[in-house]
Amino acid sequence: MSALRVTLAFRxxxxxxxxxxxxxxxxxxxxxxxxxxxxxxxVAGFSPLVQYPLLIAxxxxxxxxxxxxxxxxxxxxxxxAAALMLVASLVACIHLETFNDATFVTSFWVALWxxxxxxxxxxxxxxxxLRHARRLAQCIVGVIFxxxxxxxxxxxxxxxxxxxxxxxxxxxxxxxxxxxxxLTPEHLAALARAFSRIVIVAELLLAASxxxxxxxxxxxxxxxxxxxxxxxxxxxVSVLACLLALLGGAxxxxxAGGTRPLRT
Amino acid sequence: MVxxxxxxxxVATMLVYAIxxxxxxxxxxxxxxxxxxxxxxxxxQLEPRALxxxxxxxxxxxxxxxxxxxxxSERPLSPAVIAAEPLPADVESAWVNHYPARYVRFxxxxxxxxxxxxxxxxxVRSRYRGLEASTAYTVHGAGRRLVxxxxx
Numbered sequence: 001m002s003a004l005r006v007t008l009a010f011r012x013x014x015x016x017x018x019x020x021x022x023x024x025x026x027x028x029x030x031x032x033x034x035x036x037x038x039x040x041x042x043v044a045g046f047s048p049l050v051q052y053p054l055l056i057a058x059x060x061x062x063x064x065x066x067x068x069x070x071x072x073x074x075x076x077x078x079x080x081a082a083a084l085m086l087v088a089s090l091v092a093c094i095h096l097e098t099f100n101d102a103t104f105v106t107s108f109w110v111a112l113w114x115x116x117x118x119x120x121x122x123x124x125x126x127x128x129x130l131r132h133a134r135r136l137a138q139c140i141v142g143v144i145f146x147x148x149x150x151x152x153x154x155x156x157x158x159x160x161x162x163x164x165x166x167x168x169x170x171x172x173x174x175x176x177x178x179x180x181x182x183l184t185p186e187h188l189a190a191l192a193r194a195f196s197r198i199v200i201v202a203e204l205l206l207a208a209s210x211x212x213x214x215x216x217x218x219x220x221x222x223x224x225x226x227x228x229x230x231x232x233x234x235x236x237v238s239v240l241a242c243l244l245a246l247l248g249g250a251x252x253x254x255x256a257g258g259t260r261p262l263r264t
Numbered sequence: 265m266v267x268x269x270x271x272x273x274x275v276a277t278m279l280v281y282a283i284x285x286x287x288x289x290x291x292x293x294x295x296x297x298x299x300x301x302x303x304x305x306x307x308x309q310l311e312p313r314a315l316x317x318x319x320x321x322x323x324x325x326x327x328x329x330x331x332x333x334x335x336x337s338e339r340p341l342s343p344a345v346i347a348a349e350p351l352p353a354d355v356e357s358a359w360v361n362h363y364p365a366r367y368v369r370f371x372x373x374x375x376x377x378x379x380x381x382x383x384x385x386x387x388v389r390s391r392y393r394g395l396e397a398s399t400a401y402t403v404h405g406a407g408r409r410l411v412x413x414x415x416x
Binding site for chain 2: 031035038039040041042043044045046047049050090093094096097099100102105106108109112113116119120123124125128132136139140142143144145146147148150151152153154155156157161162165166170239
């Protein structure tokens, strides 16, 4: 596979990954670099390792070191950058200061794809790399939304109770206060139920990504994820930016031109 | 490709497929497996687990699933108190999209809590297909730490 295509895909995916990782920097910079040191968390029963403030502060900042690999693309630098992204997201997934943020779960799975690409692309033939790069990207999108969809197959989601309370009654951002003002409680509950079912169906469609042709799953994935961001909150950018970039990067592997051989 | 490279490509590729496949199977089995439901519930409830198990649970994509509610008060929260409708005025409550136990961190007012030394009581409840879990925590400042303990 040409170095140009791999570099282009690497840049797109890594840039989207970094966008998601750092787009809540306003919150995390203060929480992880200041508050956690001033008032350290001590949760009984958990290893001190997953509560150590310095560990998560370093893990959160570490992906800044990925930037040089975007600017000066060398196979070894790309591999090291992808490995760093994988380790940083693994730490963020298990650390008690960040364990709840889905950003780091999606980041982990996308970093795994990037590491695979940077290991395989320099040595595999183009057809093999392309076939598995696309299929693995579809599988990763699929497994992430499969987990979300299966977790919602419970009466509280199917009947809309969770969406009603978390969003329609619980949020003070547009359009929820307006909806509360305009609709009766019964209509609000019916709307929440309808939206909840739409979300479950949308997640099941994304979960089926590996079963669909790559082009269709990419268009479907990009459309649904963009609608999720628009319909939920911009905070979802942090969770979905890396997945959108993953689909874009996998698509670019076959779409981009260039025949320069990889320097290994 | 030389044979060594072919082997490396095959191993790396199959390994990633195997990891993704294992997690996909766990998700597919979730609605029917009480054991998996309990494990996922434990992660949402912040139940201590051995590190390798905690790692696996955290990498398992399960965002925005299950139904969760959290209750916070300065007094201990008995089942009768959190079952009351409406809730007493000194009990705060919220529905949470996932990982309700994150509330024990008090992210937005941790420094104030630690400085004041106030003890707070938190109950997190999760439900999924008839399975229900509830965990009570006490949270207080000690030195420069926010100490979180499961209530006995």
